[in-house]
Amino acid sequence: MNPLRIGILSTASIVPRFVNAAGTVEGCVVTAIASRNLEKAAEKARLWRIPQAFGSYEELIASDLVDIVYIATINSEHARYARLALEQGKHVFCEKPFALKPAEVRDLFMLARAKGLFVMEMQKCVFLPVVQELKRRIQAGEFGRITMADFSSSFDAGYNSWMFDASKGGGPLFSNASYSLQLMQYLFDSFVTEQTGLCTRADSPVENQFAAVMRMDNGLIFTNKTSTAADTVHVGYLYGEKGYIELPDYWKARRAVLHFKGQDPVVLDYPCDFELRYELEHALSCIRAGLTESPAMTEEMSVRTMETLDALHRMWNPAM
Structure with a gap:
């Protein structure tokens, strides 16, 4: 072949x-x-x-x-x-x-x-081995019902001048918020139904940081805080009835730490050199199978993510 x-x-x-x-x-x-x-x-x-x-x-x-x-x-x-x-x-x-x-x-x-x-x-984070394992454990009920999650990240946007240009889709909302959105959609087979939030700006027309809150159709609430102005911790937390998940560098995660009440933390390690390989393997297998759409990273996931990001963008930029 x-x-x-x-x-x-x-x-x-x-x-x-x-x-x-x-x-x-x-x-x-x-x-x-x-x-x-x-x-x-x-x-x-x-x-x-x-x-x-x-x-x-x-x-x-x-x-x-x-x-x-x-x-x-x-x-x-x-x-x-x-x-x-x-x-x-x-x-x-x-x-x-x-x-x-x-x-x-x-x-x-x-x-x-x-x-x-x-x-x-x-969307690399959907296909990471540690995310696959977390989805299995969540569906098995190990954490009970997960009701809340929180994600934070930061990055230096200075190396890309277009990141400060609204006409080019700049700003951390369009560039980074889809990680948490699509991760949550994938883990819970659920979509965002409501969103709100605030942002700040520096010397450019695009946001330099934001804090967004989303409610999913399964009732779960999660936040995304992303900044190009401050250094934040790069981690996601998912909180359930029986414990919580700590997911460092959630957009490219190689490990997760599972915290259960009254127990020592459980560490899941999935080291890899190139985290983009998993999305690539999946996409190639879809082509070989004659598919026009991924069964995991679906059209609906991409559309619903952009509906959420577009709603937040219009909230913060009503004149555009």
Whole structure:
């Protein structure tokens, strides 16, 4: 069976992590990379040992060297290039957020079905081995009913100037909030029905930090606090009747600590070199099976996530 050939749009900071992950996965090979600057694309192709470099995204998408287009561009360009790739007969792996409007997400999945092509939002946290184990334990009732959760994270946005540009989908809401949203959707097979929150801004039109509260249709309430202005603890907590889960670096978790009343903590360790490999393995298996949509990272998950993020964004930016 010939390996599926992947072409990468962008030379963003996540790209070498994806390339390294792909190098550990059977059945795929990275054959091309594109930047809007051919010299930059060629430099990164040499560095990451990718055979072909292109000086435009459109050239890569049209190339017969590529079966799958992995989109790692700035947020505002995801939907545009996902559509172009599907129209050119390519499967699509798109970094989160899949698009900036719920209707765009629906349209892209509809197009993929019409073309018989696979499309998926690349949400790594859903496929991590430790998350798989936590879902099994939650469903088995080890923690009783989980009623509340809390997530916090922070990062330095200074290395990406577009992160301060509202027209490009900048700000931590669109860039990071989907981790906790989609993790909770996946763990509990439930969706957010109500959201509220507050944000602050510095010297740019986008938020530099936010605190959001969400209620799910199973009654569970959870918070997400993300900042580019302060250093926070990078951890998620899920609180149940019989104990609670501590999930360090929840968006790329390799371990979880289980706390039960009156017992010593239980540590679950799942070390890995490249956490993106699990989402990639899943997506490739879906293509091999002839699917147009992942049974885990579904269209509904991507749409409902964007509905929540869009509602918060409009709450904080009523004039936009």
